[in-house]
Amino acid sequence: EAGVAQSPRYKIIEKRQSVAFWCNPISGHATLYWYQQILGQGPKLLIQFQNNGVVDDSQLPKDRFSAERLKGVDSTLKIQPAKLEDSAVYLCASSPNRGPEKLFFGSGTQLSVL
C-alpha cells in the first residue's frame, strides 16, 4: 500500500516570498490533515478536510495561509507572504475517516524562511 506522498522534501525561500506544498493521501482516505511542526515541538493542526470540505481551520493563519483539496484527493497548502516564523516542517496526514483512529503521516516538507 502506498503511503502519504508529499513534495517538495525541502524548500528554502526568502521572507515575503510565496511557497506551496503538495500532498497525495492514501487512496480512499476521506480525511486529510496539514500539521505544522516547529523544531522541538509536537505537530500543530493547521487544517483538516473531510473529503473536499473543511472541518477545522481554526488554527490556520488565514491572512497568509491557504489550503485546498480538490475533488477530495490531493491537497495543496500555500503560504503568501512567508515570515521567518513559518520555518518548520509541514506534515500531511490522512485517515480513512474522521474520528478516533490512526493517522498516516507523510515525510513532510522542511521549510526554511531566510
Added chain:
Amino acid sequence: GENVEQHPSTLSVQEGDSAVIKCTYSDSASNYFPWYKQELGKGPQLIIDIRSNVGEKKDQRIAVTLNKTAKHFSLHITETQPEDSAVYFCAAISGTYKYIFGTGTRLKVLA
C-alpha cells in the same frame, strides 16, 4: 483550551533498561490516546494506541496504561534497544475529533 502535557522532554537509558513517558490531557471527553514514534527526517508513525474503555494494552515490548480519573496515560518500553532511539509523541483526540499532540520526548538508548 484542549491541552496535552508530556514529560520528560529528554530521556536517556542504558540498553536493556525500561523507559517510561507520561502524558496528561485536559479534555475529559477525550476517548482515544495514540503514541507516535518519529525518526529523523520522517513523519510520525503510530506504535500503539488505547481507547478509553481499556486500562492497559501491550504489544511485545511496548505497553500503554490509561488512568481516566486522573487524565493520565503512559508509554512503557521494556528491554530497550538502540533502534528505540527516536522522538515519541503522545496524543489525545478531543470530543470534537481534534488530535492534540504532546510536545515530544527525545529517547536516547545508550549501547
